[in-house]
Amino acid sequence: MYDTVVATTEHVARPPAPWQDVPWEKWNDWRWQLSNRLNTVEEFSRFMRLTEDEIVGLSAPDHFRVDVTPYFASLMDPDDPACPVRLQIMPTAAELAPFTAEMADSLSEDAHSPVPGLVHRYPDRVLMLVTTQCASYCRYCTRSRIVGDASATFSRAAHDAQIDYIARTPQVRDVLLSGGDPLTIPQKVLEDLLRRLRAIPHVEIIRIG
Template sequence: MDTRPGEDAVPLRRAKGRPAPVGLPWPQVTQEQWNDYRWQLSHRITSVEDLRGLCGFTPEETRLLSRVTDLYRAGITPYYLSLVRFDDPDDPIARQAVPSAEEYFGVEGGEDDPLEEEKDMPVPGLTHRYPDRCLMVVTNFCSMYCRHCTRKRIWALGEAAKTEFELTKMFAYIRRHEEIRDVIVSGGDPMTLPTERIEYILKNLRKIPHVEIIRIGTRVPSVLPMRVDDELCAVLEKYGPVWINTQFNHPREVTAEARRACDRLLRA
């Protein structure tokens, strides 16, 4: 694909319309590429080295933060990175996305599983704590790895989705437990799965008569809003209603793209 800047080159911008600082790594991205979630996924920032120039890390900070990402991987979509104000050391967008030394020094005092989800896990990946609801972790992959995530422990397992075999065991458990009427499909971020796999999950859940409510936990609307495309909305509509649990943690995340994604989800 031709990536020379043209009339459709993306005017990468910061809040208030100021231009992005020179140095964002995709000066020649076209509008078409920018709005393609596959392009966003394949151009994620995944290392401290990639962030060094943008964030102004010293060599010492780079070494320490590389140790952080050895423990807890990094992943930031170009879209979300374009919202960061690099001249603010406490930028609330960066705090959610950019690894920090506190993560390294907090390891000793923190809990791997702060919500104790694994204690109530009768089948790998499925937490059943409250009688009428359960949680399915269907992938370990996220388009962005939020530094505040309570499931960081699963990042070490690799960026893999659950296999059909593993999902089948979860469906079988839910089928056997007629008290379950509410299923939260989570991860990782389920909305990063191929649409066919999302359909496979929803179709199988809809086959279970006692499952009344299906929820999907996702940060896609705030970190990868272009993922909410026609194909995905058609699947959500087909198996709906599907409730979306998401996080917006700062007003600057409420961009035109994010509004459009939420609007489409509401209509699906």
């Protein structure tokens, strides 16, 4: 398995293969990581032995989106298909087989959504979905019906409707920003959302997760 990658170069001379020639300033730059994500058989085959199941999963035209940052990929055991990190992000043929208990919205979030992207299941808290994008996509994602879909984005108008609902619902004291990964949206957008939520008197807790 690859050596543990740390944020500094004190104990590790260079990033793991096949990225050993990437300068540390790029390797530690989240923008470089997002720009160099892996998602094809050819890209993964450069550093790991793919199983037949993984090749089928990666090659399927309608699979849930695959994107893996080089850092995340470096945590996988390239020789062990049972590696827990590998199982988290690598699609397999089994993922393509329908089964009787399959549900598009297994947490019934849409049924508790007063406005698009806002889930109000419990009286004093809401889940605010601000993006459908992630740096890497977990195969067990409970929001795969929307997450990773470039056409299923949340616009400024959607954010406005979410915040308007929170502002006129005084029992809401706890707001959890989620998605997708809120930390992938532009910083100025995230700052604006946090500023507007902080301005609502009855909102006491703002979380990102």
